[in-house]
Amino acid sequence: MGRVSAVLYGLFSYAVFLVSFLYAVGFIADLWVPKTIDSGGGAPLVPALVTDIALLTLFAMQHSVMARPSFKRWWMRYVPQSVERSTYVLAASLVLLLMFWQWQPLPGRVWAVSGPSADIVWGLYALGWAVVLVSTFFISHAHLFGIQQIFDHWRGHAPKDPAFQLNGLYRHVRHPIMLGFVIAFWSAPEMSWGRLLFAVASTGYILIALQFEEHDLIASFGSRYREYKAHVPMLVPRLRRAVRKADVDATQPDRGLR
Numbered sequence: 001m002g003r004v005s006a007v008l009y010g011l012f013s014y015a016v017f018l019v020s021f022l023y024a025v026g027f028i029a030d031l032w033v034p035k036t037i038d039s040g041g042g043a044p045l046v047p048a049l050v051t052d053i054a055l056l057t058l059f060a061m062q063h064s065v066m067a068r069p070s071f072k073r074w075w076m077r078y079v080p081q082s083v084e085r086s087t088y089v090l091a092a093s094l095v096l097l098l099m100f101w102q103w104q105p106l107p108g109r110v111w112a113v114s115g116p117s118a119d120i121v122w123g124l125y126a127l128g129w130a131v132v133l134v135s136t137f138f139i140s141h142a143h144l145f146g147i148q149q150i151f152d153h154w155r156g157h158a159p160k161d162p163a164f165q166l167n168g169l170y171r172h173v174r175h176p177i178m179l180g181f182v183i184a185f186w187s188a189p190e191m192s193w194g195r196l197l198f199a200v201a202s203t204g205y206i207l208i209a210l211q212f213e214e215h216d217l218i219a220s221f222g223s224r225y226r227e228y229k230a231h232v233p234m235l236v237p238r239l240r241r242a243v244r245k246a247d248v249d250a251t252q253p254d255r256g257l258r
Helices: 003-029 045-065 069-075 081-102 116-138 147-155 176-186 193-221 223-231 245-249
Strands: 109-112 190-192
Touching: 003 081, 003 147, 045 081, 045 193, 081 147, 109 193, 116 176, 176 193, 190 193, 193 223
Parallel strands: none
Antiparallel strands: 109 190
């Protein structure tokens, strides 16, 4: 792929991601956007439930299969390495947009709060999304969404994997992005059955997917990540001093990354 076309493709993929991310905030909140998690539909209960489960399964399969190193090795025979990450981001965003479009609301309310309690829950909802976004910058936002790769290609630089980093919230939990999602998914002043299905399925997927991701991270960073895993919880912060990268490095006889 040429340099100009790679940059344009990568920027387009990132723009689609931004649209899907911002739409997700309104979709799950049942606010601001034309089609939300509790609007539209009218399908009978069983077809609606089957449709929603199928959409959630499609997202889980796309998100997990395309993230596996074995799949990446296979499909980079056909997709240039410079836009591999951008293609993953684009595919994930398009599946999300499909879910928003085809989601069928499930009637009824599981719980509802109002007044100051609702304000607190809305605050948690905003906090969850803020944690998601901010955490991407504690590692490498540009690399995570394929921007760095396309501009490295533009400059003629060889692609390189990000180094082991331990910044910000990553000193307290190993997966703050996923923690932010869980907080946002469950922070509902009015919890419908449809949103409960979304929250339960998404949280279950996160807990399962993190097991595979941890395996890949150990394969990439070796004993350094094992030491990090031993000191820092996966999702729930502990009331203790934050771990520093030096604390992890000090236990390792060699400082090279695998």
